[in-house]
Amino acid sequence: MGNWKYDRAKRAIDNRIDEVKDVEIVDYTRDTSLQSIPRNKAYRMDAVHLYADIINLDDILETTGKEGELCHKRTLRFLNLHYRAVHRILARCDARRVDFHNQRLHSFVAKPYGKTSEKERVDRAVAIAQLIIDVLAETGDDDDRIPNAKVRVGIDTGRTLVVNNGRSGNREPLFLGKPANRAAKFASNGGGVGIYLTNDARKAIGLEILDDGKDRTTKLTRAEVEQCQADADLGVSKDSVVKEWREDNKANPIGTFEFKRSTPPLKDLDISSLNPGNSRRMDLVSVYADIDEFTRYVDDHIDDEPEDVVRCLHVIRSEMDRVLSSDFGGRRIRFIGDCIHGLLLEGTSQTTHAEETVSTATLCAGALRSSFDLALERLEANDVDVDDLGLAIGFEFGPTPITRLGMRGDKVRCSVSRGVLGSEDEQRRCDGKQTAIGKTAYDESSGAVRDLFGSTRRISNLTYDVALDSLSASGDKTAKAATAAAFSVASPSLARAVEEPFRPYTEKA
Numbered sequence: 001m002g003n004w005k006y007d008r009a010k011r012a013i014d015n016r017i018d019e020v021k022d023v024e025i026v027d028y029t030r031d032t033s034l035q036s037i038p039r040n041k042a043y044r045m046d047a048v049h050l051y052a053d054i055i056n057l058d059d060i061l062e063t064t065g066k067e068g069e070l071c072h073k074r075t076l077r078f079l080n081l082h083y084r085a086v087h088r089i090l091a092r093c094d095a096r097r098v099d100f101h102n103q104r105l106h107s108f109v110a111k112p113y114g115k116t117s118e119k120e121r122v123d124r125a126v127a128i129a130q131l132i133i134d135v136l137a138e139t140g141d142d143d144d145r146i147p148n149a150k151v152r153v154g155i156d157t158g159r160t161l162v163v164n165n166g167r168s169g170n171r172e173p174l175f176l177g178k179p180a181n182r183a184a185k186f187a188s189n190g191g192g193v194g195i196y197l198t199n200d201a202r203k204a205i206g207l208e209i210l211d212d213g214k215d216r217t218t219k220l221t222r223a224e225v226e227q228c229q230a231d232a233d234l235g236v237s238k239d240s241v242v243k244e245w246r247e248d249n250k251a252n253p254i255g256t257f258e259f260k261r262s263t264p265p266l267k268d269l270d271i272s273s274l275n276p277g278n279s280r281r282m283d284l285v286s287v288y289a290d291i292d293e294f295t296r297y298v299d300d301h302i303d304d305e306p307e308d309v310v311r312c313l314h315v316i317r318s319e320m321d322r323v324l325s326s327d328f329g330g331r332r333i334r335f336i337g338d339c340i341h342g343l344l345l346e347g348t349s350q351t352t353h354a355e356e357t358v359s360t361a362t363l364c365a366g367a368l369r370s371s372f373d374l375a376l377e378r379l380e381a382n383d384v385d386v387d388d389l390g391l392a393i394g395f396e397f398g399p400t401p402i403t404r405l406g407m408r409g410d411k412v413r414c415s416v417s418r419g420v421l422g423s424e425d426e427q428r429r430c431d432g433k434q435t436a437i438g439k440t441a442y443d444e445s446s447g448a449v450r451d452l453f454g455s456t457r458r459i460s461n462l463t464y465d466v467a468l469d470s471l472s473a474s475g476d477k478t479a480k481a482a483t484a485a486a487f488s489v490a491s492p493s494l495a496r497a498v499e500e501p502f503r504p505y506t507e508k509a
Contacts, residue, residue: 001346001360002328003482004367004464006374012322013371013378016315023307028162030113034096034173037164042176042310047110048121048157048201049180050095051187052132054082054103056150058421063146067418072281072401073257075416078146079103080254080276080405085139085245086132087407092236093128098173098180100406101336102416105132106184108175119231122157122197122204126220126228129153129195134238139245154186156198161298161306163313174337176309177302181295181337186216194219205231252408259401263349265329271402271413279403282345283352285361285395285441286415286423287330289320289368290339292390292432300387308384313338315379316389319371328364333402333415339427343400343415346478358397358437358445359471359478362452365393365435366467373463390432393462396422397441426457435462448474 020040028045037043060078064071083100090097090107098106109121109128136149160177179200186196199215202208205228210218220228259281262269266284274280294313301309320340324330330344344364346356372391379386398419404411419440426436436458442450448471453459468486471479 001356001478001481001485002364002367003485004323004327004363004370005486006370008327009319009323009371009374010378013315013319013375016318017311017378017382017384020311020314023310025161025306025310028110034162037162037173039164039314040310041163042306043162044159044306045110045162045175046113046115046118046157046159047108047175047179048118048125048155049106049108049160049175049183050125050129051154051183052086052105052107052129053152053154053187054136054149055152055191055193056147057103057416059147061416061418061421067399069259069281072259072399072417074146076257076276076279076401076403076405076414077254078149079414079416081139081249082136082149083406083412084248085135085241087410088241088245088248089128089131089135089236092241093124093131093234095124095128098175099334099336100412100414101334101341102414102420104184104187106180108180118157118204119206122155122201123228123232124234125155125157125201126195126197126205126225127232127234129155130225130229131234131236131238131241133193133195135241135245138238138242150193152187152189152191152193153195154183154189154198155195155201156180156183156186157201157204159302161302161309163310174335176298176313176337178295178299184337189216192217192219195225196220257401257403261349262345262402264345264347266331266343266345267325267329269331269402271331271333271404274402274404275411276403276405279401281399281401282347283354283357283397283399284343284345284419285357285397286400286417286420287324287342287344287361287364287368287393287395288339288423288427289342289365289391289393290427291316292392293388294338297387297389301385305385311384312379312386312389316372316375319375320368323367323371324364327367328360330364331402333413341415341420341424343402354397354444355446356478358441358449359476361395361397361441362437362445362449362462362471363464363467363479363482365395366462366464368393369435369462370464388432392427392430392432393435394423394426394428394430394438395436395441396420396426396438397444398422430458433460435459446471446474446476446478448476448479
């Protein structure tokens, strides 16, 4: 059980604003390291961005009727095999990995440098994308119940801002701007496999410009891919990558996945110590909170006010992380661009208290929105333009593993389950004012939570005060305990909530 306080949030937000009072924007130059970029610095970079999405991950998670340990072991092994293969491809092809987020890869091609080399970069990205598709079709498990990976790739080109992503122990570059975002959207736009280029990327390699929106649904033909492969001349074949991958797996076999529980709070979990044989698995809530309209915000400010982009992102994401971990004892798995993915759990070392966990997640979702609104207010008070940014929040409950996958010395965090995918789906059906709860979490929740979200399982303007007042008034034990704790240390937000109770707006079916 956690709580949110206005004064505590304001103090934290103001401290984060001070950290980025002075921001330095510089042009990216060849071979500049992008690791551990200072929080008040950003690079402008021209590059091609590639997102590869394994679009049939649901099929892997559905290989068993019940979401037990077996389907999680199969899914994690499936992803681990593919991570190893893609890691090898990127290393051989002089491309950089930004992130592996469960079934999604984000990488970029910056060489050859310079605006005049854009065609060469796009050719290279297409050739790499096809190599990934071809290799992953042959690097599945020997278990014939596991289907081969079906891969959809989105590619865009252009200028982005590169900033630091994450905190100590989990720092990596983050790319802000249209190219990275559009590549991601093209990769996740429906079920068709293949390679999909934006019109900007098509123009760079001399392909026909398509009507608005048609580029998102028109994959490259085999002849177009082959032309890019010939022009790029990667010097790496599918057969050589698969051969090296098999040899490496034989010499360094993937260990058996073994699961244990973590004792709450999850914020104390040391993810850096996890590996297949030392993984965690518990019933918990997965939360996705995504900054709505941030891509448009970046596009509007990247040329004239890039410093505000850095300030805005740093302050908002830092505060979301603080609310999740410090206020509610949760654990951030990763930042995904302008989105945070985190986990929450109430219970003991032996048992998850499902109803209490969902109530805490509801309060946390409200706190995320309250802190988001306060962050915008404080940024504006410090002359930072925030436009019309919003926050879309979704959460879902279910058994979920936590581990690290990949190559020795280069492992990535992974937490994937039906609940994790469900929480992302819930977030996607929200606009910048809405919060949605998944079906399983709804069914496990108290009557107060079900009444709050209504039959649509979605509510607008759910702040912490709204959630606390509504749940407490309906007898939710977790909310009542949070209210009692809040009375012990008065805060302006609590005083306003007590004096003027909110009446939440719930969408009707």
